[in-house]
Amino acid sequence: MNNKSYVDFFRQTSPYIHAHRGKTFVIAISGEAILAPNFHSMVHDIALLQSLGMRIVLVHGARPQIDQRLQLSNIGVKFKNHTRVTDPNAMQCVKEAVGSTRLTIESELSMGLPNSPMHGAHISVVGGNFITAKPIGIQDGIDFQRAGQVRRIDNKAIDAQLSNGSMVLISPIGFSPTGEAFNLSYLDVASHVAMALSAEKLILISQPGAINDKERLLRSLSLPQLAELQETLKDPEHAELLGTASVACYGGVERVHLVGYQEDGALLKELFTREGSGTLIMKECAEVIRPASIEDVGGILSLITPLEDQSVLVKRSRELLETEITRFKVVVHPEGLIVGCAALYPTTDLAVGEVACVAIHPEFHDQGIGARLLSEIESDGKVSGMNELLVMTTTTAHWFLENGFNEANIRDLPENKQSMYNYQRNSRIFCKAI
Secondary structure, X not given: OOHHHHHHHHHHHHHHHHHHOOOEEEEEEOHXXXXXXXXXXXHHHHHHHHHOOOEEEEEEOOHHHHHHHHHHOOOOOOEEOOEEOEOHHHHHHHHHHHHHXXXXXXXXXXXXXXXXXXXXXXXXXXXXXXXXXXXXXXXXXXXXXXXXXXXXXXXXXXXXXXXXXXXXXEOOEEXXXXXXEEEOOHXXXXXXXXXXXXXXXXXXXXXXXXXXXXXXXXXXXXXXXHHXXXXXXXXXXXXXHHHHHXXXXXXXXXXXXXXXXXXXXXXXXXXXXXXOOOEEEEOOOOOEEEEOOHHHHHHHHHHHHHHHHOOOOOOOOHHHHHHOHHHEEEEEOOOOOEEEEEEEEXXXXXXXXXXXXXXXXXXXXXXXXXXXXXXXXHHHHHHOOXXXXXXXXXXXXXXXXXXXXXXXXXXXXXXXXXXXXXXXXXXXXXXXXX
């Protein structure tokens, strides 16, 4: 990466950094991911999120590590409905495997060698008895013994540690009020923690994402789409991941990400680039068009500044934009980024409004966003008693013609617009009855 591409990339990540700072992320990492060759880099990426101001709860799995311990102890592996039947002897192996896995993660998070990504990080990792568990009991005649389910999450204790700047590390073992330890599903723990904390994101690091019947990666899914996909799944692990995502979303978690562990940097790519690396699951996946607020000024400026530099749009200062923000509508991507904007200004002729500052992010062109945004502006104009819209443009004449505008001239403008017309820009004028 040359210097310019590095600078461009860093600037492109800044909106995501701002959006994620101070938010609570629950990251669930599978036991398979911990055994992967790039686990070392993955932990450093998680530490980077913490350093950038995100509140991280890390929940780990240990299924292959437990299987290995059981094999060494000559104890058979028993599963029913994808849940391990855990007798007291197996539970001892579970404790050993989970404890060893936890120490591996803590040691990676404690590194601070010079010239390494962890240098100067000084991450405080905190654990505790945050999970109250209960036994699964007997189902279909099978006694699951020390296999358990989450009964309660001590979200206040977890939140207190996050507020102190610590990363919270949670293992898939819970304790009952009688002092018994139970083997839990790390995915079940992660979803319950995310719901209890009202986390902004639940990130599942395991398989690369949701795959359709054509073996294609699905970049985003709404809950109805997820339900349809679940009906066709044959892989039990894939089904378990999507089931966890569904439970979390219905339980109040806004976004669930499925991220693979084999691609180096997949977590950072998923969180800090528009295309991502895995699958984003949300209740609604479509862009939202809404009135702009003062908090949107920075996002609008980042969208329109490049067009102002090219003289496509008239320059607006931050101060002017702040005073006129109520005239703007914005298009918000599911990840919270502003990808489009437009404004509607009154003129001296109360029946005529001016459409201005129409901008769509280049990566979202040809997706119909501009037309939907214009439709919203037209609706606002009608509500305000306008029956005609005008627009002045230097480069997008054809787009406005395609959307029902007709060319006009300076004499057709309201008085204040005629007197303010910039002959140097030589903008073309278009009108549309609404």
